[in-house]
Amino acid sequence: MGRLRALFWAVLALACVPGPARAHAERLDTTPRTLVMTAYEPEWNALAHAVQQPREYRINGMTYTAGVLEGKPVLLMQSGVSMVNAAMNTQLVLDRFTVKRIVFSGIAGGVDPGLSIGDVIVAEDWAQYLEVSFARKTRKGWLPPEPVDPGAPGNWEFMFPRGVRVGNAATPPGRHYTFAMDPDLLALARKLAPTIAMARCVPPSATALPGSELCLPRDPRVVVGGTGVSAGVFADNARFRKYLHSQWKARVLDMESAAVAQVAFANQVPAIVFRSLSDLAGGDREKNMEDTFEHLASVNSAHVVRAFLAALPD
Secondary structure, eight states, X not given: OHHHHHXXXXXXXXXXXXXXXXXXXXXXXXXXXXXXXXXXXXXXHHHHTTOEEEEEEEXXXXXXXXXXXXXXXXXXXXXXXXXXXXXXXXXXXXXXXXXXXXXXXXXXXXXXXXXXXXXXXXXXXXXETTOEEXXXXXXXXXXXSSOOOTTSOOOBTTEEEOOEEEEETTEEEEXXXXXXXXXXXXXXXXXXXXXXXXXXXXXXOTTSOTTOOEEOSSOOOEEEOSEEEEOSOOOOOHHHHHHHHHHSOEEEEESSHHHHHHHHHHHTOOEEEEEEEEEOTTOSSSSOOHHHHHHHHHHHHHHHHHHHHHHSOO
């Protein structure tokens, strides 16, 4: 009778577990690879054509291409735009494939006024600038709903940064305002930066009008260092751009990199992000220029990432 009771409870417990949680994620590929991430189609198109020996996988409607790029085993993917997509699909890949390191190639908005469209920025760390408390307005000023951490960046009106709590196998959960990129990967990027020449003009994208070659007023640069910031916001506001530069010391902003950096930290996977400026996030003279320069910026970032992959040790 006791054995039957135990069996009954075991079966009941299994029945209460959702189907997908009953088994570990299937490992689709055991070859150790560099995960080359992009967010959306223009960034993907700048790299996909160069992958040799491609083998495609489709998971949750997304395409993942395993192959060889610049002599290195890679897995090329689109994360999808914005923070939840980026975090969700980064973790999915780490669970399903054998990832040695993460290298992100994409476009971004420039925050540092010393940078120009076309430049490729390799930030030392990444922050989530909308992990904040919203304060209420009182006669004495803004009143946040919780004590303000003395180490937090300054507020922007009613928005008070609060950081994100996360840990990993080697570090207990703690408050993080930034997630650092891998120091060895950054060192290689610094070594390569002065040697990489990018074209000032690029051919038009497949959807552009014939003869619509894009040219920059000066040769773009590879700049290593500083902080990048991310949020689920297409930012194009001059005042907020100044705030991010002054309080977060931000040089560049986007919609995915800090989410990827957090997942990499949690899984203890080395990561580095290359972002080419397609616009100035509110600093453009007349309108946001992302729709004009997204192809050029995607090509520039891909060019630098390919040089970086070629220089990686086997």
